[in-house]
Amino acid sequence: MKNIRKRFYWSLRFLIFLSISLIGILSVAVVKYGIISSVRDQRIKLRQNDIASQCLIISNHITDYDYFNNPASEMINSEVMQLATMFSGRILILNKEFKIVKDTFDLDVGKSDISKQAIITFRNDKTYIDYDRKHKLMEVCFPIHKKVDSKEVTGLLMIAVSTDSLEETINKVNQKANILLFIFSAIIIFLAFFISIFLTGPINRIISHLSTLVDGRSSDELQVYSFKETVLFSDKFNLLFARMKSIDESRQEFVSNVSHELKTPMASIKVLADSLLSDESAPRELYIEFLRDIADEIDRENRIITDLLSLVRLDKKAGSLDIKQVNINEMVEEVLKLVKPLADDSHVDIVFESFRPIMAEVDKIKLSQALMNLVENAVKYNNEIGWVHVSINSDHKYFYIKVSDNGIGIPEDQLDLIFDRFYRVDKSHSRQINGTGLGLALTKSTVILHHGSIKVNSILGDGTTFDIRIPLVYSEKIIVV
Numbered sequence: 158m159k160n161i162r163k164r165f166y167w168s169l170r171f172l173i174f175l176s177i178s179l180i181g182i183l184s185v186a187v188v189k190y191g192i193i194s195s196v197r198d199q200r201i202k203l204r205q206n207d208i209a210s211q212c213l214i215i216s217n218h219i220t221d222y223d224y225f226n227n228p229a230s231e232m233i234n235s236e237v238m239q240l241a242t243m244f245s246g247r248i249l250i251l252n253k254e255f256k257i258v259k260d261t262f263d264l265d266v267g268k269s270d271i272s273k274q275a276i277i278t279f280r281n282d283k284t285y286i287d288y289d290r291k292h293k294l295m296e297v298c299f300p301i302h303k304k305v306d307s308k309e310v311t312g313l314l315m316i317a318v319s320t321d322s323l324e325e326t327i328n329k330v331n332q333k334a335n336i337l338l339f340i341f342s343a344i345i346i347f348l349a350f351f352i353s354i355f356l357t358g359p360i361n362r363i364i365s366h367l368s369t370l371v372d373g374r375s376s377d378e379l380q381v382y383s384f385k386e387t388v389l390f391s392d393k394f395n396l397l398f399a400r401m402k403s404i405d406e407s408r409q410e411f412v413s414n415v416s417h418e419l420k421t422p423m424a425s426i427k428v429l430a431d432s433l434l435s436d437e438s439a440p441r442e443l444y445i446e447f448l449r450d451i452a453d454e455i456d457r458e459n460r461i462i463t464d465l466l467s468l469v470r471l472d473k474k475a476g477s478l479d480i481k482q483v484n485i486n487e488m489v490e491e492v493l494k495l496v497k498p499l500a501d502d503s504h505v506d507i508v509f510e511s512f513r514p515i516m517a518e519v520d521k522i523k524l525s526q527a528l529m530n531l532v533e534n535a536v537k538y539n540n541e542i543g544w545v546h547v548s549i550n551s552d553h554k555y556f557y558i559k560v561s562d563n564g565i566g567i568p569e570d571q572l573d574l575i576f577d578r579f580y581r582v583d584k585s586h587s588r589q590i591n592g593t594g595l596g597l598a599l600t601k602s603t604v605i606l607h608h609g610s611i612k613v614n615s616i617l618g619d620g621t622t623f624d625i626r627i628p629l630v631y632s633e634k635i636i637v638v
């Protein structure tokens with residue numbers, strides 16, 4: 158990983174540059190090669206056709222003038238010489254015994270040439286054409302018939318033509334094509350360079366913006382709106398950043414809340430103890446009353462610490478669950494009984510509705526605490542003379558707990574956030590209501606440890622409903638819910 162950061166050739170810019178350059182240059186080179194090969198093939202074919210048609214004319218003349226019985230024929234000999242000069246090649250005329258009767262180089266007259274191509278042409282009565290590119294030599298072997306219309310082969314016309322001039326022309330075309338290839342390659346490299354800068358520019362802008370955020374030099378929103386992807390990235394990043402900022406603010410507020418919550422009982426204990434110490438003649442009843450108050454404050458302190466510890470413990474996953482068969486109806490009733498005094502104080506009515514008796518494998522203490530958080534919230538964040546409705550139901554696989562209230566509700570854009578630790582909606586308002594922002598985080602962790610799910614629906618000013626679904630049978634395996 159560390160090395161990649163230093164390696165220029167692993168940068169996106171370099172890889173884009175390299176890919177475009179390679180693909181572009183290779184494509185142009187392949188096209189060039191294809192064009193040159195087809196030009197060469199075409200030229201060779203033309204030359205071969207040209208030679209074959211000239212051969213046909215001469216072979217007809219040889220037949221017409223009965224050349225094999227009259228090899229001194231001026232006309233045929235000069236025609237053959239002209240053709241040899243025209244193609245800058247050598248022409249041999251062979252009779253049916255494969256004996257050379259005419260050689261434009263005058264080297265092998267009277268000798269025999271029983272080459273493979275001579276035999277093939279003689280036997281098959283077909284023109285034999287061969288191109289030896291290495292030696293730049295084109296060989297044509299053409300049958301001479303006894304009579305113009307007959308199929309009987311009476312001799313052969315063999316032409317060996319040098320293709321130097323043809324290859325030279327093709328080389329010149331090739332050279333021009335190479336210059337074009339070079340120019341195109343330069344253009345492609347130039348374009349690839351700018352395209353790679355254009356495509357990676359936004360990424361670099363993102364990186365430099367993130368660097369300013371990391372260094373604390375800026376806290377502006379990320380706004381790299383060059384491509385669809387960078388727009389999406391910027392939007393998602395800004396959401397994440399806003400969320401992190403808000404969590405951080407909540408965390409700071411939580412720390413001060415917790416310190417405050419922890420200090421308040423301590424301060425009360427100190428005041429109570431000091432006043433007893435300063436008044437040595439205080440009656441026994443006063444001692445007992447103050448000591449009772451001190452014990453209450455210690456209980457309160459304990460509750461706060463327990464809450465914090467529960468959250469830490471829940472983080473350590475399912476190992477901490479104490480799963481047993483539990484009567485859910487009874488469990489809910491017990492929770493509601495505990496919340497009743499708080500509800501009565503706030504003039505909130507709690508209604509419980511059970512559709513059937515439910516037995517399920519759960520950790521009773523933890524689930525009771527989770528449910529208690531929901532019901533307490535429904536009471537705490539309620540209006541004067543409000544109601545809370547708790548119902549339970551089940552099917553063959555799950556049981557369901559629904560907690561509804563007609564309280565103050567939660568703004569839609571904060572519904573996702575309320576399960577975050579330390580998150581409290583409308584902090585100024587919430588401050589008047591006791592709480593640390595840990596309750597729903599605890600509830601959600603507990604439900605998830607039971608492989609269940611929790612959902613919330615709320616309308617601001619109208620009320621809130623929490624729905625919990627938990628499997629009736631606890632399984633060690635993770636169940637996707």
Ligand code: ADP
Nearest residue numbers: 534535538575581582592593594595596597621
């Ligand atoms: P707290 O200790 O603040 O109650 P919770 O985690 O239990 O923390 O809840 C987080 C926030 O969600 C609360 O501060 C409150 O703003 C909001 N909330 C939770 N339950 C309700 C509800 N039933 N109605 C309205 N707001 C709620």
